[in-house]
Amino acid sequence: MSLLKDDDSNSQVLKFNTFSNIFADLLDTIVANVASESHRIVRLGLDRYLDNEDEELRLSTEARVQANDPRHTGEASGKYVMDIFGQTHPHVATEIFECMNCSQSVMAGRFAPHLEKCMGKGRKARVKSNNTSTKQNGSSGAALI
């Protein structure tokens, strides 16, 4: 620190060293944190694929095969479509019940066309007279509509 010229550069170097030391200290703390975290994961066995190098590869190829499988593509393709619970529903609703108009047993999926004919509302309707109808007058039902 005797010569004026050297003094300036010396103090610069001193400053830089001090800052670098501080940075190194901060970095060491962070390194210790990361090491501690990884150590915990390894020792607690939280890393599922640590010991099986092949399992991850196997699972990813399995997933790829499943994705390409035509079974699971789209929502309306194919006869049997799986919903998120893994259930499959038939294309046409199959529950059978009794028509409230004509008292016939009818399938739910065919109920609308049945009603068209039954109530005389649709294009191909024929006027039918009903004896036992309670909801509407038999012949005048068609005339109303």
Added chain:
Amino acid sequence: MFKCSEKERKKICSTVLREKRMKASVKRPPTPDPEFERDREPTLKEIVNIRLTESGERERLQELLRERLIECGWKDEMKALCREFARKKGSNNVTVDELVAVITPKGRASVPDSVKAEMLQRIQKFLTPTAL
């Protein structure tokens, strides 16, 4: 002068033995003896450290550095290194000190220059107005 009775001496000895017997996954340097430390002048480094810590700036710098290192993927690289090391060594034989020894050289070298420059600048900005 520090005198201890026979009873106290035995107690201290048994504690030391017990600690040695416990399996240590973390090894630390022994506590410094207060007798030798009392008369020393604080060094420049210590003054700086105290100033940093007391003002809370050290915590802020720490958090900033942590954030930057996560953003640039440095932390993920280090964790991957740890995984590799643990895989080769077998998960039951790994200690924290070993992982630190594995990460430290690579970690210091792979900090991005921009991050390092930013941190040094901030440190300088904080410390320069106060006489250094």
